[in-house]
Amino acid sequence: MTNAENSKQVELAQFELHEHEVQRALSRVMARDVDYADIYFEWRMSESVSMEEGIVKRAVKSLDRGAGVRATAGEKTGFAYSDDLSPRDLELAAETARYIAQSPRGETPIAVTHRSGPSHNLYPLDTPYTEVATKERVELLNLIDEEARRYDPRITKVMASFHTEHKVIMIATSEGLLIGDVQPLSRLQVTCIAEDGTNRQVGSFGGGGRIGFAFYYEQDRARWYAREAARQAIVNLDAVDAPAGPMPVVLAGGWPGILLHEAVGHGLEADFNRRKTSAFSDLIGQPVASKVCTVVDDGTLPFRRGSLNIDDEGTPTSRTVLIEEGILRGYLTDRLNARLMGIPLTGNGRREDFRSVVLPRMTNTFMLAGESDPEEIIRSVKKGLYAVSFGGGQVDITNGKFVFSASEAYLIEDGRVTRPVKGATLIGNGPEALKRVSMVGHDLKLDEGIGTCGKDGQSVPVGVGLPTIRIDEITGGGTATRS
Amino acid sequence: MKTKQPRQRSFFNTSLMSQLPPQTQEVVAHVLDRAKAHGVSAADVLLADGESLSVQVRLATVDRLTKAREKALGLRVFFDKRSASASTSDFSPRSLDRFVAETCALAQAVAEDPAAGLPDPQAMAQEFPDLDVYDPTALTVDQAMALAQRAEKAALDEDPRVTNSEGADCSTTAGAVVLANTHGFLGVHRSSRFSLSVTPVARDPDGSGMQRDYWYSVRRKFQWLDSPEAIGRTAAQRAIRRLGARKIGTQRVPVIFDQETAESLLGHLANAVSGYSLYKGASFLVGQLGKPIASECVSVEDHGRLLGGLGSRPFDGEGLPTRKTRVVENGVLTSYLLDTYSGRKLGLPSTGNASRGVGENPTVAPTNLYILPGSSSPEEIIKTVSHGLYVTELIGFGVNIVTGDYSRGAVGFWIENGELAYPVEEVTIAGNLKRMFAEIELVGNDLEFRGRIASPTIKIREMMVAGH
Numbered sequence: 020m021t022n023a024e025n026s027k028q029v030e031l032a033q034f035e036l037h038e039h040e041v042q043r044a045l046s047r048v049m050a051r052d053v054d055y056a057d058i059y060f061e062w063r064m065s066e067s068v069s070m071e072e073g074i075v076k077r078a079v080k081s082l083d084r085g086a087g088v089r090a091t092a093g094e095k096t097g098f099a100y101s102d103d104l105s106p107r108d109l110e111l112a113a114e115t116a117r118y119i120a121q122s123p124r125g126e127t128p129i130a131v132t133h134r135s136g137p138s139h140n141l142y143p144l145d146t147p148y149t150e151v152a153t154k155e156r157v158e159l160l161n162l163i164d165e166e167a168r169r170y171d172p173r174i175t176k177v178m179a180s181f182h183t184e185h186k187v188i189m190i191a192t193s194e195g196l197l198i199g200d201v202q203p204l205s206r207l208q209v210t211c212i213a214e215d216g217t218n219r220q221v222g223s224f225g226g227g228g229r230i231g232f233a234f235y236y237e238q239d240r241a242r243w244y245a246r247e248a249a250r251q252a253i254v255n256l257d258a259v260d261a262p263a264g265p266m267p268v269v270l271a272g273g274w275p276g277i278l279l280h281e282a283v284g285h286g287l288e289a290d291f292n293r294r295k296t297s298a299f300s301d302l303i304g305q306p307v308a309s310k311v312c313t314v315v316d317d318g319t320l321p322f323r324r325g326s327l328n329i330d331d332e333g334t335p336t337s338r339t340v341l342i343e344e345g346i347l348r349g350y351l352t353d354r355l356n357a358r359l360m361g362i363p364l365t366g367n368g369r370r371e372d373f374r375s376v377v378l379p380r381m382t383n384t385f386m387l388a389g390e391s392d393p394e395e396i397i398r399s400v401k402k403g404l405y406a407v408s409f410g411g412g413q414v415d416i417t418n419g420k421f422v423f424s425a426s427e428a429y430l431i432e433d434g435r436v437t438r439p440v441k442g443a444t445l446i447g448n449g450p451e452a453l454k455r456v457s458m459v460g461h462d463l464k465l466d467e468g469i470g471t472c473g474k475d476g477q478s479v480p481v482g483v484g485l486p487t488i489r490i491d492e493i494t495g496g497g498t499a500t501r502s
Numbered sequence: 503m504k505t506k507q508p509r510q511r512s513f514f515n516t517s518l519m520s521q522l523p524p525q526t527q528e529v530v531a532h533v534l535d536r537a538k539a540h541g542v543s544a545a546d547v548l549l550a551d552g553e554s555l556s557v558q559v560r561l562a563t564v565d566r567l568t569k570a571r572e573k574a575l576g577l578r579v580f581f582d583k584r585s586a587s588a589s590t591s592d593f594s595p596r597s598l599d600r601f602v603a604e605t606c607a608l609a610q611a612v613a614e615d616p617a618a619g620l621p622d623p624q625a626m627a628q629e630f631p632d633l634d635v636y637d638p639t640a641l642t643v644d645q646a647m648a649l650a651q652r653a654e655k656a657a658l659d660e661d662p663r664v665t666n667s668e669g670a671d672c673s674t675t676a677g678a679v680v681l682a683n684t685h686g687f688l689g690v691h692r693s694s695r696f697s698l699s700v701t702p703v704a705r706d707p708d709g710s711g712m713q714r715d716y717w718y719s720v721r722r723k724f725q726w727l728d729s730p731e732a733i734g735r736t737a738a739q740r741a742i743r744r745l746g747a748r749k750i751g752t753q754r755v756p757v758i759f760d761q762e763t764a765e766s767l768l769g770h771l772a773n774a775v776s777g778y779s780l781y782k783g784a785s786f787l788v789g790q791l792g793k794p795i796a797s798e799c800v801s802v803e804d805h806g807r808l809l810g811g812l813g814s815r816p817f818d819g820e821g822l823p824t825r826k827t828r829v830v831e832n833g834v835l836t837s838y839l840l841d842t843y844s845g846r847k848l849g850l851p852s853t854g855n856a857s858r859g860v861g862e863n864p865t866v867a868p869t870n871l872y873i874l875p876g877s878s879s880p881e882e883i884i885k886t887v888s889h890g891l892y893v894t895e896l897i898g899f900g901v902n903i904v905t906g907d908y909s910r911g912a913v914g915f916w917i918e919n920g921e922l923a924y925p926v927e928e929v930t931i932a933g934n935l936k937r938m939f940a941e942i943e944l945v946g947n948d949l950e951f952r953g954r955i956a957s958p959t960i961k962i963r964e965m966m967v968a969g970h
Contacts, residue, residue: 071782074613080588080604081861096566102573102591115569118643153611176783212783212904221784221904261909263932263968264752294560296668296703296714376566411899413911417668417703417714418747420928422898422911444900444909444930446968496900496909496930498966500752 030189030199034060034084038131040106041191045129048090048113049193055354056090056116058109059331060189061373064149069180070160078153087373088112091355095119100374131197138335141321141328142229144203148183151232156181159207159235166242167211170249173256176212177245181205183232190333198333203229204324204480206469209244213252220258222251223426226467228324244467251408251427254439261428261443261497267403268445268490269396269431272464274409276483279314279384280472281412281421282449283307287341287349288367288379288474289356291416298419298450299347307347308453311389314342316351318366318382324468325383325482329366332377336366341384342453353379371477378474385484389459393487396458398434404495405429405436406445419449422496444496452493460487526551529575529593530682536602537579537684544580544620544684546821549573550860552677555641559650560669567643572677576861577605583614589861617846620820623685625852627817627824634810635693636676637723646672649698649730656734657702663745664738668701668714674724679815687821695812696724700734704741713747715740715895720952722810740894743915747925750916750969756890757931757965758883758917761948763893764957768873770935771802772955773903775829775837776866777844786906786936787835795835796939799876802830804839806854806869813869813954819858824869827853833940839866872956876945880959883944885920891967892917893931906935912967929969938962 031038041058048056062084069077085102086109097119099112163179182205189199206227213220224247226240235241270278283299291297299307308314318336320326327336332354340348352360353368356379369380397405405428412423424444429436465484472481530547537545551573558566575598576589586608590601641649654670676694681687699718705711717737719728759767779785787795806824808814818824820842827837838848841856841864857867884892893914900909909932915922946959 068612074615076585076612076615076618077863078586078608078612079862080586080608082588082590082592082601084591094560095564098566098568100568100570102571112569115567119564119567153608157611157613178782210784214783219783219786219788219904221902255905261932263930263966265970294666294668296666296712298712374570374572376568413897413899415714415897415913417712418744418927419711420897420911420913422900422930424898424900424909441905441907442900442902442909443932444898444911446898446911446928446930448928494749494928494930494968494970496911496932496966496968498909498932498934500754500966 030187033062033187034104034189036104041197042129042131044088044106044109044113045131045191045193047110048088048117049129050117052092053090053117054092055193057190057192057332059087059373061085061186063184063186065182065184066148067180067182068153068156068160070163071178073164075157075160083372085373086112088116090116090119092119094359096355096376098376129193129195131191131195139319139328141319141326142203144231146231148185148203148205155232159241162241163209163245166245167209167249170246171213171253173213173215173253174211174249175214179207179209181207188331192333196333198329200328202327205230207235207241207244208469209248211248211252213256215256218256220252220255222248222255224248224251225469228322228468229326230322254427258439258441260499261440262404262495262499263497265492265494267400268493268495269400269403269405270485270488270490271405271407272460272462272486273484274466275406276385276466276485277409277412277423279386279485280381280481280483281414281423282447282452283314283341284316284381284384285414286416286419286449287351289350289352289360290379292350293356293360297416302347302450305347306345307450308342308345309456310345311459312342312345312453312456313387314384315340315387316367316381316384320383323383323465323482324470324480325381327382330368331370332368334364334366334368336382339365351379351381353377369479371479375477378477380474380479381472381481383465383482383484385463385465386459386486388461388463388486391458391460393460393462396460396487396489397431397436399458399489400431401433403431405431414449420446421449422446440497445493446496447493452490455491455493456488457491458489462486526680530680533575533577533598533602534682534684536599537577537606540602540606542579542606543582546578546620546681546683548576548858548860549680550677552675554673554675555643555646556671556673557643557646557650558669558671559647559654560667562651562654564647565669574860577602578863579605579609580619581609583616583618584609584612585615585618586612587861587863617843620683620685621822621842621852626685626687626821627689630689630816631807633807633814633816635722635814637694639724641674646674652730653698653700653734656731657700657738660735660738661742663704663706663742664702665705666703668703670700673697681817681821683821689817689821691815691817694722696721696727698727698730698733700737702738702741704745706745713741713744715744720812722812726810744913744925747927749928750926750967752968752970754964754966756887756961756963758887758890758892758959758961760892760894760959761950761957763896764960765953765955766896768802768871768955768957770901770903772839772868772871775835775839777838777840777848778866779903780838781844781847784904786904790835791838793835794833796830796833797942798833799945800830800833800939800942801874802871803828803874804855804868804871808870811870811951815869818854819856819864822852822854822856824854839868841866868955870951870954872949873945873958875947875949875958877947878944880946880948883946883959883961884917884922886944886961887917888919890917891926891931892922908933908935908938929967931965931967933965938965
C-alpha cells in the first residue's frame with residue numbers, strides 16, 4: 020500500500036465507514052443544479068486539566084464526532100450536520116443540503132479517489148495526545164505553582180490549565196477527492212494574581228501549537244510561562260494611568276502582531292470582499308500601508324498553532340502575500356468565494372467543527388522583518404507608548420475601525436522605556452493605520468501559540484507575528500490627560 | 503411542560519421520566535448504573551438533545567440553509583473528593599461503557615479537593631413550574647426564508663442610502679436538557695428559541711464610506727418575535743444614522759450608554775460577582791459584600807423564573823431550584839452569584855446560578871439579570887447633558903475584571919446642548935468599573951429584554967474619551 024492509500028484506510032477506520040458508504044452519501048447530495056458538494060468528517064478527543072490553589076483539581080475529557088454535508092449552487096449553500104455517522108443519518112443530511120438547489124431527487128454517481136495525501140506534513144508527532152497519560156499532564160501543571168510563587172512573594176494566586184486535542188478529519192468531495200489529516204493541538208496557560216495591600220493585579224502568559232508534549236519541557240518552557248505570568252502581574256502593581264489621545268506607539272515583536280490580524284487580516288477575507296462590505300473592497304493594487312510593510316498569511320509553518328497541512332476543504336495551505344511593500348495584493352479564499360470571484364484558492368477555507376460552515380479565515384498572519392534596529396526604534400520616540408503584550412482585538416469590517424488592547428505597556432520618555440502603564444485600548448482605521456508605520460525592525464517574532472480568532476460565532480486557532488515597529492500616530496485609550 | 507398553567511411536580515417523579523423518549527431514559531439510567539458499578543461515591547449526568555434550523559438570506563436570495571439534530575451526554579463522577587467530567591456524542595452501548603470507565607479513570611489522576619461534591623440532597627429542586635419557555639411551532643424552511651427576506655427587504659426599502667447587505671438570518675432551535683444524579687434527582691427542561699436579525703450596509707452618496715449596523719429579535723415563542731418589517735426598518739435607521747461619523751477631541755465628558763451597551767456593563771458586573779472570580783481573587787469586588795459598590799439609583803436583580811425569559815429554567819446546572827436574587831440594592835452589594843462549589847469556597851449557600859455545558863464542570867452565570875428601571879426616558883437623560891457622548895456600540899476586550907480598568911472602542915453620537923448632534927467613531931472610552939458604577943447618575947425607564955442580560959439607558963457622570 021502507498022502512504023496515501025494507507026492514510027485513507029486509517030481515516031475511514033476512524034469513522035467506522037466504508038468507502039462505498041461515503042460515495043453513496045455524496046452521490047445523493049449531487050443533484051442537477053448542484054455545482055459542488057462535500058462531506059467533512061471529524062473525530063476529536065479533547066482533554067483539559069486545570070490547577071489552582073496549588074493542586075490539580077479538575078480533569079475534563081470530551082469526544083466529539085460527526086459529519087457536515089454541504090451542497091453549493093451558484094451563491095447558495097445548503098448545509099446539514101449530524102453527530103451520528105450511520106449511513107441513514109448521512110443520507111438525511113445529504114437530502115437537506117441538496118434542498119438548496121431546489122432540484123428533484125436524483126443521484127449522480129461519484130467515485131472518490133485518494134488523489135494524493137497532504138502535500139506537506141507540518142506536525143509529525145512521535146506520540147499523539149491520546150497516548151499522553153493524565154498523570155503526566157498533572158505533573159506538568161504541578162511545576163507551575165511553585166515557580167510562579169518563587170518569582171515574588173506578592174504573587175498570591177496561581178492558576179494554570181493545559182488543553183490538548185487530537186483531531187482527525189476526512190473530506191470527500193464531488194470532484195472525487197478523498198483526503199484526511201490528523202491535527203494535534205495543545206496549549207498551556209498560566210494566570211497569576213499579585214497583591215500589594217489593596218492593589219491587586221493580574222498577569223497571563225502561555226504557549227502551544229501543533230507540537231508534542233515534550234515541547235513544554237524543552238527550554239524549560241512551562242516554568243518560563245509561569246515566570247512570565249508572574250512578572251507581568253508584578254510589573255502591573257506599579258502601573259500608572261495610560262495616556263489618552265493620539266501618540267506614537269512602538270509595538271514589540273510577536274503577539275502585538277494582533278494589530279495585523281485586526282487592521283488588515285479580517286478585511287482581506289474574501290467573503291466580505293465578494294459582498295463588497297469590507298473597507299478594503301476594490302483596493303487591490305492600491306497603497307494601504309507604508310513601503311516598509313509586507314504582510315503575509317502563511318499556513319505552512321511547521322508546528323505552529325495557525326498552521327494546517329490542508330484546510331477544511333482539502334486544499335493544501337499556502338503562503339499568501341496580502342500586502343507587498345505597502346501595496347494591497349491579495350485576498351484569503353475558500354472554494355465558494357474563490358469560484359464566485361474568479362481568484363485563486365489560497366487554502367484558507369476553515370471551520371470550527373463539523374457543525375459549522377466553511378469561511379475564509381486567517382492562519383498565521385505576520386509582517387516580514389525590516390531593517391531597523393529595535394533599540395533605535397525606541398530611541399526615535401520622544402514621548403509615546405511601548406506595548407509589549409496584548410489581550411484581544413476586534414474590527415468593524417465595513418468601516419475598517421479596529422481596536423486591540425494592551426495588557427503590558429510602558430511609557431517612552433525621551434527615547435527611553437520608563438514607567439509601566441495600565442492596560443489601554445488602541446484604536447485605528449484599517450486602510451490607514453499601516454500607512455503610519457515608519458520603521459520596521461529586523462527582529463521578526465511569532466507569538467507563543469495561544470491565539471484564537473472568532474468570526475460568525477466560530478473559533479479557530481491562529482497565529483500572528485511582528486517585528487518591532489513604530490507607528491507614528493495612533494489613538495491610545497488611557498485615562499490620563501497628556502501634558 | 504407544554505401547558506401554560508404552572509404545575510407542581512414532586513421530587514423524582516416517574517411521570518417526568520415518561521416524558522422522555524425511551525432511548526434517552528435508557529441512556530441516562532444506563533450511564534448512572536455503570537458509574538455506580540465503578541464505585542463512584544456520587545455522579546451526575548447531563549443530556550442535551552436538540553434540533554435547529556437556520557436560514558440566511560442575502561440580497562433576496564438564500565445564501566445558506568443549515569439544519570441539524572444534535573445530542574450530547576456529559577458525566578461528572580466523584581470518588582469522595584476527587585472528581586472528573588467528560589462528554590460524548592456517541593451513544594452506542596459499547597462506546598458508553600468505555601466512556602464511563604475512562605471518566606472514572608480520569609478522576610483518579612487529580613488531587614483531592616475538600617470542596618468537591620454534589621449539592622446537599624435536601625437542596626435539590628422539588629418543583630418544576632412551567633416557565634413559558636417552550637413553543638412547539640416548527641418553522642418550515644420556506645417560512646424561515648420568507649421571514650428573513652421580509653426583514654432584509656424592509657431594511658433595503660427604508661432609505662436609498664441602504665445599498666448593500668450582510669444578509670438576514672432566521673433561526674430556530676428547540677431541545678431538552680435532562681439532568682439526573684445519584685441523589686435520585688431527575689429534571690427535564692424543554693425550551694425553544696426563535697430569532698430574526700438583519701445587517702444592512704449604508705453608503706453615503708458623498709462617498710464618505712460605508713457603515714453597517716444590525717437589529718434583531720430573539721424570543722422563546724414564535725408569536726413574540728417582532729415583525730420582520732419593524733426589525734428591518736430599525737436596522738436600516740441604525741446604519742444610516744452612523745453615516746458621516748467623525749472622530750472627536752480627547753476630553754473628559756459625561757457618557758450615556760444606550761440599552762445595548764449598558765447591558766455589556768451589567769455583564770462585567772455579573773462576571774465580577776461570580777463566585778469563581780471572587781474565590782480566585784480575580785474580581786475588583788473581592789470583599790465588597792454588604793458594601794456600597796454603585797450609586798444609590800442602581801438596583802440589580804437576577805431572576806431565574808421570569809416567565810418566558812431567555813435565561814429562565816426551573817433548575818440550574820446542578821439541579822438546584824432557580825430563584826430571584828437581589829444582587830445590588832440601592833447601590834449596596836447584597837448577594838454574589840454562586841453555585842455549590844464556589845459557595846463552599848466562600849462559605850455561602852448556592853444562589854442557584856450553576857451554569858454548565860455538557861461534560862463541563864459547573865460555573866456561575868446569571869439567569870435573567872437586569873438593572874431595575876428608573877424614571878427618566880432616554881430623551882430626558884440626553885437632555886441633561888450639555889457636552890458628552892451617547893454610546894451605541896462598543897468593540898474590543900479592554901476590560902480587566904481583576905482591577906476594574908476599562909478601555910474600549912466606542913461608536914455613538916456627540917451630544918450638544920441636550921441633543922444628538924452628529925455620529926462619532928474611532929474613539930475610546932476609558933475609566934474604572936468601580937468608579938463608573940459609583941458615578942451612575944441616572945437610570946432610564948426603558949428596560950426591555952432582548953437577551954439574558956438587560957439594562958435601561960444609563961448615564962455616567964464622567965469618563966475619558968480619547969480621539970484626536
